[in-house]
Amino acid sequence: MTMTNNKNSTAVKAPVMCVVGARPNFMKMAPILRALAAHVPPIPALLVHTGQHYDTDMSKKLFVDLGLPQPDINLEVGSGTHAQQTAEVMKRFEPAMDEHKPSCVLVVGDVNSTIACALVASKKNVPVAHVEAGLRSYDRRMPEEINRVLTDQIADRLYTTERSAADNLAREGIPAERICFTGNVMIDSLEASRPHARPPVDSLAAHGLDAGLVAGEYGVVTLHRPSNVDSAETLKSLLTVLGQVARDLPLVFAMHPRTRSNIERFGLQAMLDPARIAVLPPQGYLEMLGLMAGATLVLTDSGGLQEETTALGVPCLTLRENTERPITVEQGTNTMVGIEPQAILQGVSEILAGRGKRGRVPEFWDGRTAERIAADLHQWLGA
Structure with missing residues (x-):
């Protein structure tokens, strides 16, 4: 039209x-x-x-x-x-x-x-x-x-x-x-906000965390979907994988209140190594934009982050079996890896070896x- x-x-x-x-x-x-x-x-x-x-x-x-x-x-x-x-x-x-x-x-x-x-x-x-x-x-x-x-x-x-x-x-x-x-109107906000994105070191320092974690390569993590965080078994498996990834790549985990609550409820706090995984509370838009823009990769179950990483050209591994945003897979930087540990680790390995998807920005x-x-x-x- x-x-x-x-x-x-x-x-x-x-x-x-x-x-x-x-x-x-x-x-x-x-x-x-x-x-x-x-x-x-x-x-x-x-x-x-x-x-x-x-x-x-x-x-x-x-x-x-x-x-x-x-x-x-x-x-x-x-x-x-x-x-x-x-x-x-x-x-x-x-x-x-x-x-x-x-x-x-x-x-x-x-x-x-x-x-x-x-x-x-x-x-x-x-x-x-x-x-x-x-x-x-x-x-x-x-x-x-x-x-x-x-x-x-x-x-x-x-x-x-x-x-x-x-x-x-x-x-x-x-x-x-x-x-x-x-x-995609989400990209309007992203483009307008890019010049004002907060540097990742500032976001960590604001919460008293080691800014050195984002001085080089690092990954960003978000998890919030009930299917991933409401089951003790699934959440424990995902945290185990994140611990394995963090040995090779420091992670910044912007933690949803639901996820934090369940980690505490299931007694899984000790699985997050503070030397390799910086846990932040939910971040403002400019803070999150800065963290993603500087990241080597993003691990997420969020639909919006699939779009934003595609616009930013940052490889994204989506911890879900399906997506309502297939264009981010077909044209963008997104790869669906599900929640099986080996598939997640394989996806991370490919990105760290320089074979991550860079994709292209879709039409409009x-x-x-x-x-x-x-x-x-x-x-x-x-x-």
């Missing part, structure tokens, strides 16, 4: 309600809000933070790092089971919609807030736009996969990050006229995705 920024077209008068709930949403929404404001004519927007990401200090820091304005509405939902959290977001979002009467609700990604707000809007006959539509792991055991599939089914406008996403949507009966390929991962979304959104709302 051709997207135009028609300066003479009618201005959108009712606001677009832009929803964020958890950390990955912030990176996607920051450039979209800037693009809506910069569009000619400007597209009015209201930022709704559901409060699904309930670490207040980290949430505030991410807003600052990304240049996000303070939310116009904070629903302050907090934690809970998937059902509790989704239901609470719906209960609190509906009155906000009734008050502000938006032209549409724009949701990003695949967290509980995404499907919750999309459902409320759809039932009230308010158009829904979904950014990052059509990604599929085809693993229904992942709660995010359920959120992705259902949100796409009720969305009126679907913005995709890669062309293969349209095939996924077509197989699910979604008409092509509802789909618009705009590229160019830092201008938000502009394309804003131009199309204006045209679509006007129509």
